[in-house]
Every structure is written in C-alpha cells, then in structure tokens.
Amino acid sequence: DTEVTQTPKHLVMGMTNKKSLKCEQHMGHRAMYWYKQKAKKPPELMFVYSYEKLSINESVPSRFSPECPNSSLLNLHLHALQPEDSALYLCASSQEMGNYGYTFGSGTRLTVV
Amino acid sequence: EDQVTQSPEALRLQEGESSSLNCSYTVSGLRGLFWYRQDPGKGPEFLFTLYSAGEEKEKERLKATLTKKESFLHITAPKPEDSATYLCAVQSLPGGTSYGKLTFGQGTILTVHP
Numbered sequence: 001d002t003e004v005t006q007t008p009k010h011l012v013m014g015m016t017n018k019k020s021l022k023c024e025q026h027m028g029h030r031a032m033y034w035y036k037q038k039a040k041k042p043p044e045l046m047f048v049y050s051y052e053k054l055s056i057n058e059s060v061p062s063r064f065s066p067e068c069p070n071s072s073l074l075n076l077h078l079h080a081l082q083p084e085d086s087a088l089y090l091c092a093s094s095q096e097m098g099n100y101g102y103t104f105g106s107g108t109r110l111t112v113v
Numbered sequence: 114e115d116q117v118t119q120s121p122e123a124l125r126l127q128e129g130e131s132s133s134l135n136c137s138y139t140v141s142g143l144r145g146l147f148w149y150r151q152d153p154g155k156g157p158e159f160l161f162t163l164y165s166a167g168e169e170k171e172k173e174r175l176k177a178t179l180t181k182k183e184s185f186l187h188i189t190a191p192k193p194e195d196s197a198t199y200l201c202a203v204q205s206l207p208g209g210t211s212y213g214k215l216t217f218g219q220g221t222i223l224t225v226h227p
Contacts, residue, residue, distance in 0.1 A: 042217035104156035
C-alpha cells in the first residue's frame with residue numbers, strides 16, 4: 001500500500017459546526033503532515049507529527065486542532081471556522097521527519113459557509 | 114529561511130514543443146530538491162528527488178537536473194496530458210530553521226495544446 005487516504009473528499013460546514021478531517025497511511029511512515037492550499041498557491045505547512053508527537057505547529061489558529069491517535073492515523077479537528085479557511089487540506093507522510101520525499105493524499109476540499 | 118522561486122508562472126506549449134521549467138532555491142544546507150505534479154483539485158504527485166549538484170533523473174518525457182543554485186525540469190515533446198501545475202520544493206539538513214519542512218515554490222502552470 002503506497003497511498004495516503006483522506007476522508008471526506010469534500011466538506012461543507014457552517015461557522016458554528018464541529019467537523020474532523022481524517023488521514024490514513026499504511027506505509028510505516030513515522031512522520032505525518034497537514035498542509036493547507038488555497039487556489040493557485042503552493043501548499044502551506046500547518047502541523048508536523050513525528051513518532052505520534054506534535055513536532056511543528058506553524059502558528060496555526062486554535063480553531064484547527066490536530067491529533068495523531070497512532071502511527072497510521074492523523075486527524076484535523078475543526079471548530080468555529082471562518083469563510084477564509086475554505087481551502088484544499090492536504091495530508092502527507094514520509095519515512096522520517098525532514099527526510100525523504102513526501103507522499104500526499106488527494107486532499108479534502110473544505111468550504112466554510 | 115529556505116526560499117524557492119519558480120519560473121515562468123505559466124507556460125503554454127504546442128504538442129511536441131519541448132521546453133524547460135526553472136526552480137531557483139536558497140537553502141542553508143540542501144538535503145533534497147523535489148519535483149511534484151499537481152492536477153486541479155488533487156494532491157501533489159511525486160516526480161523526482163535530486164540530492165546533489167550534477168544529478169539528473171528521467172521519467173518518460175520529463176528530465177530533472179540540479180545545480181548548486183537551481184533545478185530544471187525539461188519536458189521533451191509534451192502531450193496534452195502533461196498539462197498540470199509543476200511544483201518544486203526543497204528540504205533542509207538538520208540544524209536549520211526550516212528543518213522538517215518542505216518549502217514549495219509558487220509553481221508553474223503548464224498547458225499543452227494539441
């Protein structure tokens with residue numbers, strides 16, 4: 001299995017809703033990442049987990065809350081989002097943090113209304 | 114902090130018209146330079162990793178090269194299905210402020226007309 005699987009593919013949520021994005025990989029990778037990508041822009045790093053511990057938080061607002069329950073799963077909990085948070089949210093994994101290339105998932109297209 | 118600049122921002126080619134995309138980078142210590150292809154609404158798809166100046170890698174119509182300051186993605190006799198955004202990214206060695214991160218350029222939007 002050489003894939004990173006993200007669910008859901010599309011999500012529409014209101015500003016008062018609570019939702020979660022999920023990411024799963026079975027490649028034995030020990031680093032997992034959340035990126036945010038706006039239209040016609042490159043991916044921007046949000047969080048990095050290494051060996052299930054949060055290693056990098058790029059000063060992301062607290063309405064985004066990451067969680068790594070085990071080495072294969074990564075969640076992003078969303079609460080009280082703003083319309084400007086609408087974007088493509090990408091999950092990625094790599095063998096080790098800062099080492100080797102990343103494998104990206106197909107992303108979750110999030111729309112906040 | 115690592116910086117990556119890609120040019121041109123957009124490139125329109127006729128089918129069969131070869132060309133090159135440029136990626137200039139500034140990094141304290143290069144662990145690797147990566148090329149990705151991204152289709153609209155999809156995640157980036159890995160193409161190549163280059164680790165040291167002088168290295169070259171090929172895959173079908175694509176060839177990536179690396180110098181100490183820049184990388185080129187050469188596209189030979191492109192087809193319409195090569196149309197996509199091509200992203201360049203760098204990864205730093207441990208000790209730098211960007212360690213653990215993949216720093217992306219803005220991308221080049223390639224359109225190949227039949």
